[in-house]
Amino acid sequence: EGRCEMAGFHTLVDTPNQSLTRRSYKPLLQPGQHKIIGFARRYQGLMLAPGNPLGLFTLQDVVANQARFANRALGSGTRVLLDELLGRLHLKGAALVGYDSAEPSHAAVAQRVASGECDAGIGLESAARAAGLDFVPLAQERYHLVCLKSTLLRPATQALLACLQSPAWQLTLARVPGHA
Helix, strand or coil: CCCCCEEEEEEECCCCCCCHHHHHHHHHCCCCCEEEEEEEEEEEEEEECCCCCCCCCCHHHHHHCCCEEECECCCCHHHHHHHHHHHHCCCCHHHCECCCCCECCHHHHHHHHHCCCCCEEEEEHHHHHHCCCEEEEEEEEEEEEEEEHHHCCCHHHHHHHHHHHCHHHHHHHHCCCCEC
């Protein structure tokens, strides 16, 4: 649509061809027109109160314990991830108490858990750690940038690509909890 020159998105490391993730993103990407740039791996999982008082280690545990759940907004990549994981477990979103909640960011989910409003939420390890929460990984993802192939030779794009390939960036990324 021309609203930006580059956008980020994430996918599971082991995404099958008929997955919800592929069905969500594939129509948006045009071979020959777009360039996908992979630059990081990260974990998403359950953000939990310190000490994990309810003993939640899986989405099945969250459902079985009727734990109050903080979700991400419809259309967010994390919501797509959650729906993908639930589908693999043959669970419906309605099985999670709070599935219909819609938080705008990983930090907002972490805050709801940290405040005691929810028992668990889905998000990034870095957001959980920043809020003083426990974290149980559920999935490893690849993080990608996508741009039009025609923008690859622009100075700003070249500068970003050089930064992403630099040892300094790799060191910085390695210091972020749950990222590599």
